[in-house]
Amino acid sequence: MLNTDKNAEALIELTGVRKSFAAPEKGRIAVLQDIDLQVRRGEIVAVLGRSGCGKSTLLRIMCGLIPASSGKVLYRGRGVRKPLPGVSLVFQSFALFPWLNVLGNVELGLEALEVPPAERRERALAVIDMIGLDGFESAYPKELSGGMRQRVGFARALVVNPDVLLMDEAFSALDVPTSETLRTDLLDLWLERQIPTQAILMVSHSIEEALLLADRVIVLDSNPGRVKAEVPVTLKHPRDRESHVFRQLLDRVYTIMTTPVVPSEAELVRLARPTIGHRLPRVTLAQITGVLEEIHQPANAGSIDLPVLAETMQMEADNLLPILEALELLEFVSVAGRRVSITRHGRAFAAADIQQRKVIFGEHLLRRVPLAVHIRRVLDERPSQRAPSSRFLRELEDYLAEEEAERVLAVIIEWGRYAELFAYDHEAGIFSTENPGAEVKQ
Missing domain, CATH: 1.10.10.10 (Winged helix-like DNA-binding domain superfamily/Winged helix DNA-binding domain)
Known part of the structure; x- marks a missing residue:
């Protein structure tokens, strides 16, 4: 059940999928653009990309948790408009109900499908045993280690016998030895056909993890997220991460992720005119x-x-x-x-000392980051040399979604305070030029 050819049945198929979200005074912000992707029977697919490129959004569209703004999303040839019983999702966080024991958490999906209690219990106990949790059926999440809690998450996803298993950075919340063990156990279940799952799609932040598991690696570009490259992985399992071929694949994917896509004419115009809304x-x-x-x-x-x-x-x-x-x-x-x-x-x-570093950093902020220039200019032009953060947040929301605007403002606050371009009172939410290290040249 690995390394399938392109003629294998497509269980999930995305064509021209786009996703955008509303933004105040800016219409809509594109998160995903023109995604064409198939998940075929008998393969593991890994999706890589920088933070914020829309990987998690893509998974939620595929399993019907959120709709695409446009394009087609098909599961076995039928449109996806709501959560599907044939597709399960394992989250990055353990997402367990603390008031339910292991058995109760695993049975939850079957209960939603109205499976009779006797069958529900039998199936849940079987998958708990298979996933390595036998003896912990009555334990509550607070009694379990991180690795065991994530095993419960996998058991809950697998108990409904999904055709497709989606994983949203399912191993990233675990320490290295635990994630390695759980990853190996899942791969063994897959290779030995102990689970009914016909295909797996995993979002990962680790290139090495993707290459250890997947038959294909999809690399997403960002702003908006779109398919940048597809890398086939034909190595047999178990894979040796120290082998020459594996290291070559690792280097290839690193190169793809760090090589910018040639921008369109519209993007060149945008890049030539940097704005305060640059995603720091x-x-x-x-x-x-x-x-x-x-x-x-x-x-x-x-x-x-x-x-x-x-x-x-x-x-x-x-x-x-x-x-x-x-x-x-x-x-x-x-x-x-x-x-x-x-x-x-x-x-x-x-090579500089602490104070010299602050000066150099500040000079480059003012030369390269329009938001830093804008904040400092507003402060200098005001008699009080003070301004509320809400003012800059509103301006950022002309370019970015609310949550992203807050994140970017938090970044510039840290960078600007370090460079002593301005001070910031978190409790009052006020920028000021109080205690700047030196006069700023603009």
Whole structure:
């Protein structure tokens, strides 16, 4: 049950799928665009992409939890308009009901399908045994470890005998040894055909995890999410992550994820006119500094392969790529394919003391991040040199959804305070120029 050809039956098929959400004063914000994707009988498909590219939204559309804005979503040739009994979803969080024991949580899906109590209990006990939870039927979630709670999540998904199993970063909340064990156990059940599932689609933040499990890897681009590339994986199980072929595949996927798609003419116009609504990556100053210092290490001579950097920093691609995006935005590094090189600005920052770093960071914020320039200009133009955060949040919501606008504002607050471009009172929600380190040149 692996490595199927393209003629295998498509259990789920997406054609031209788009998803957008309403945004105040901006119409709609596109999250997914023109997604064409098939999940075929007998295969495991992995979906990779940067945070915010719409991976989880895609899964929820596929299982009928939310509708697509346009395009076709088919399950066995029929349109998907509501949750389907033939498709199960395992969430990243354990999502268990704390007042129900293991048996009760597993039986829940069968109860919703109106399966008779006797059959319900028999099927639940069978899958609990199969998933490795025998003896814990009467235990409550609070009594279980993280790995055991996620096993309950898998049991609840599998007990309804789904054709297609969807997994939304199902192993990411677990520690490395636990996720490795659970991943191996699931793969064994799949390969030995102990589960009735005909296909698996998994969203992952780990390139290595995707390559260990999947027969195909789909890489999504972001803003909006769209299929960037498809990589077949024909290695036999069990796969050796240290083998030359596996490392080549790993490098190939890293390169795909870090190589930008050639923008359309409309996108070139947009990129040529940066706005305050630029989606700042979700990273901290500590992460920016830590990665830059590693690249600056004498042993690396200011240049390092992305997979090597990820291994050295013990980071998954989903966590490392936004940091590199921030470093590129600030002109501290350049990324070409899988190679990351420090710039002269990055070298200056890495070699500077604490106060010099603040000055350099502030200069690059004002040169490269329009939102930082806008906030500082508004403060300088006001007699009180103060402004409420709600003012900037409203402006961001002209470009971004509410939640994303709040996230971007939180990022610029951290970055701007570090550079001493402005102060911020969290309790009052007020920006000000109180206690700036030095006059700011604009």
